[in-house]
Ligand SMILES: Nc1ncnc2c1ncn2[C@@H]1O[C@H](COP(=O)(O)OP(=O)(O)O)[C@@H](O)[C@H]1O
């Protein structure tokens with residue numbers, strides 16, 4: 001059976017994501033009426049397709065394309081854990097994840113939305129789980145945690161295969 005998210009394949013062909021140096025956010029080239037950008041990072045832009053609103057498509061820049069496989073592998077190792085999005089599949093330059101409704105903690109600060117203590121506890125538990133899988137919970141910062149119905153969801157797991165600490169808040 002063809003997975004539902006395949007419906008977005010043609011629309012995604014119209015989008016190109018360009019990476020930059022110095023941790024600058026990516027740029028999007030192209031357009032598709034039924035795709036909405038829901039977030040931008042330094043490696044990828046994340047889109048939602050009108051007909052499949054439960055999924056997002058994380059489209060990597062050419063520069064960051066190697067991270068696609070890495071991130072897929074990490075998500076596969078984290079799949080039992082409720083603090084992370086679900087991975088549904090991969091395309092040529094993107095991965096398909098569950099759409100996680102909510103606002104990032106970064107946007108909470110900008111918009112004055114209070115962050116419940118429970119979210120911080122959830123992130124702590126998520127970090128423990130990552131370690132229990134033999135991975136290193138790096139790159140967890142305000143733009144990589146989503147506040148969802150009073151709970152925390154951690155996104156962007158591609159660095160968990162690296163050793164050591166983050167070089168500070170970079171994004
Ligand atoms: N599964 C998701 N559901 C909803 N929004 C998401 C999801 N994944 C990412 N986003 C949004 O897209 C932004 C960029 O995604 P991210 O995975 O952090 O990219 P990068 O690896 O380039 O930092 C996030 O800060 C968030 O706003």
Ligand SMILES: [Mg+2]
Nearest residue numbers: 041143144156
């Ligand atoms: Mg990110």
